[in-house]
Amino acid sequence: MAFKPDDYKHVKYLWKDEEADNLSPVENLVYRSNKLGEDQRITNTGGGNTSAKLFEEDPLTGEQVEVLWVKGSGGDLRTSKKENFSSLYADKLRALDSVYQQYPEKGYKSAGEDKMVGMFKHCNFCLNPRASSIDTPLHSMIEEKHVDHLHPNAVISVASCKDQEALTAKIWDGKLAYVPWMRPGWEAAKVCEDTYEANPDIWGILLGQHGHTNWSSESKSCYETSLWVIETAARYIEEHDKGENTFGGQKVQSLSEDKAKSLLTDFMPIARGKLSKNVKYIGTLQNDEATLRFVNSVDAPRLAELGTSCPDHFLRTKIKPLYVDFNPETDSLDELVTKFDAALEKYRADYTSYYEACKRADSPAMRDPSPTVVLIPSIGMIAWGKNKSESRVTAEFYNCAIEVMRGAEAISEYTALPQQEAFDIEYWALEEAKLQRMPKEAPLARDVVVVIGAGDGIGKAVAHRVASEGAHVVCADLRLDNAKATAAELEEIYGKGIGVSGSGISSCGPAIALEVDITRRETVEELFTNVTLAYGGIDKVIVTAGVFLAEGDDLAKNDKAFDLSFNVNVKGGYIVASEAQKVWEKQQLKGMMVLTTSVNGAVSKKGSLAYDTSKSAANHLVRELAVTLSPLVNVNALAPATVVQGSSMFPRDRVISSLSKYNIPFDESDTTEDLRTSLAEFYAQRTLTKLPITPEDQAEAAYLLVSGQLSKTTGQIISVDGGLHEAFLR
The missing domain is CATH 3.40.225 (L-fuculose-1-phosphate Aldolase)
Structure with a gap:
């Protein structure tokens, strides 16, 4: 080749013999594909395809037959595995040409052209279910063993020029032939086949307005030919680059x-x-x-x-x-x-x-x-x-x-x-x-859902629940590490998303972690600014953040508990709503908000005066916000009761205190979760359903309120308490 591995400036030479030489032929094709796909200057997401003609044992006859392995439809070179490749009997695929010739109308715009794609599955080897690419005939008709078809920026630059044919001959010194634009398909492949047969010394073909195809008898040399084609074009462009006069020069200055x-x-x-x-x-x-x-x-x-x-x-x-x-x-x-x-x-x-x-x-x-x-x-x-x-x-x-x-x-x-x-x-x-x-879109697939308090407990369960319905989830929490852990869990399940790489909030995937303190307006404002820059706006906001402080018997010494309880449980929800309102009003798209209150807001009891009264105030905040934000935004609340499992409101010391209070036996050596389970079972027996209340129960109610199924419900508090008759509406 014209370039040594260290000579490349415009593409990455990633081939390593010590990795490739130990692979099977099909694995080697996958390896070549992945290495090409790693460099976005070589091909873009989902674009391009690679192939190899290999001999395999026919499962019916036991004979060796030639099989075309080619990246299937919809696959991505960077991430493709063997199962992303179609496999077709090479002789059957070639025989389809006689079928194509029988169509009364031939040519790359004909109905017969499209019908040929449906014939590919009759050629499948070993019942491979992977749908074949529209470029399959191109890989079949080029007789060389290994073929790459790519869409590199540098090559498409040439293919999109007014002088594309003349430049093809000049830039690649006759090693690439030229075929003018044709829609991919059987007829285009036939033209490439004729060009290949008429020019046996060429290394590839430039496809006008499209990209290029090149080939070789060996996988590594095919990879190197692909790089040579791209590097050669990129160097020619670099030699003619207009510098400050690119695109006619600068007209407008960028904002700070x-x-x-x-x-x-x-x-x-x-x-x-x-x-x-x-x-x-x-x-x-x-x-x-x-x-x-x-x-x-x-x-x-x-x-x-x-x-x-x-x-x-x-x-x-x-x-x-x-x-x-x-x-x-x-x-x-x-x-x-x-x-x-x-x-x-x-x-x-x-x-x-x-x-x-x-x-x-x-x-x-x-x-x-x-x-x-x-x-x-x-x-x-x-x-x-x-x-x-x-x-x-x-x-x-x-x-x-x-x-x-x-x-x-x-x-x-x-x-x-x-x-x-x-x-x-x-x-x-x-x-x-x-x-x-394509599968039907999930109910929340086009929604951005901000979950405040997503670091643990109910908030984490809510984040998982809405993500399971396709939502883009903003995991926000006072403890950023906890929020990141939840976002990482979602990425592990649903992926990070594909596309451009890079730093910054806009390059996020379907889940993102952000820090927020809902008692400080400036952090809430920054939260919604970052969400806006990441996704373009917001749709639903679910607040599960809350605080419970143990109180003493001397009421005069509970000022701190009152201040913090009302600051977080009431004012925090108000601040979030008022900042989210700014985004909703700019969008003018239907929004939904869910606050988390408590059945304690409706049940009078001893020992949690600050918490209970703050939750009662939060209940009325929901009703006031529903009026204030209507008709654009529905505001509702879920009211849990004694959600012990996984809740930061039930740390070990509070659980032990409650167990002691109710004379429930326990051992100091028990794990915190075991202690929580004992307490949850005790609380369950006080309900009508006799079942412990879990974060997932609350998450289900939160999802219901933002799902659109209750689109005409606003200003309501839904109790998820297992059936506490003391909290019944009155």
């Missing part, structure tokens, strides 16, 4: 971090509300140096209007982003919102016109015409999706689009796909079928 944060705290919920009129969106902010260089540039409006080129890009980003002509030196927040409103109205009208002009008789119905990428000079990019992972991936793809435009403008002139071609990809029957096959 503090000013940008302040502006985004106000703007993101407003934007989320306006975008979410049909379906709700979750946001990701991208404001790195490369993004700001683009949005702040002279050419950003022109290039943004052209839209993206590579099909992989605009399937995520739509045909083009929404660009807001904002100048922070002259425009206020109100003017930004006014300009956004006008740009959004025009975008939706343009998208509708695009759909009407390009639709075909059998096209799926028009999807939401709202943008998924919003570009704002001086601030950056906000990407939107149905969940955090999707918005992060959308941001990643537009990052790639920016790099493609930078490279194309450096060496020639950027061009985008014609609108009809873009439409035929976006509304492709196969893409629509893929969307229809």
